[in-house]
Amino acid sequence: MKKLALAVVVTMASSLCAMAASDVTKSPPPAPYEQVSKLVKLPDFLPGMGALFVDPATLPAGPFLAYDHGGKLVSTIYMLPIKDLNPDKRFDNLAAPGGNVDHVDVYYNAGHPGVPEPHVHVVLWHVPAADEARVAK
Secondary structure: OOHHHHHHHHHHHHHHHHHHHHHHHEEEOOOOOOOHHOOOOOOOEEEEOOOEEEHHOOOOOEEEEEOOOEEEEEEEEEEEEEEHHOOOOOOOOOOOOOOOOOEEEEEEEEEEEEEEEEEEEEEOOOOOHHHHOOOOO
16 A cells, blocks of 8 residues: 555656646746846847746846747747856756757847846757747747
8 A cells, every 4th residue: 555655646746747847838937937028128028039037046047938929938048148158167957948959049149138248048949940930020
């Protein structure tokens, strides 16, 4: 009986972990994520990126979760400060909270509200390249 109870607890815990991992696929994601436009002066939806959410404790790097107009997760974005891209700093074990990554884009950004210093955007796309249009406008 104890083995059966343990098996049930383990199965339930595994299911809860799987559900928690998928919670970020729809907007709004669960705490500790907050809408970026509520934290800094930015629009609710940024063309080319989407509606962004971040755990403020992870700033400036993120991960930022980006959603399309329908509230579906399209990408996970890291904003890595240029000053930290040196031999003394590492960014290890960066998570992809949205699950599978279809492709990755990396590009420079001179800074913006919330991350004012120059940085690199590392975009982990969870959708095919053709579906990036979901956040184009």
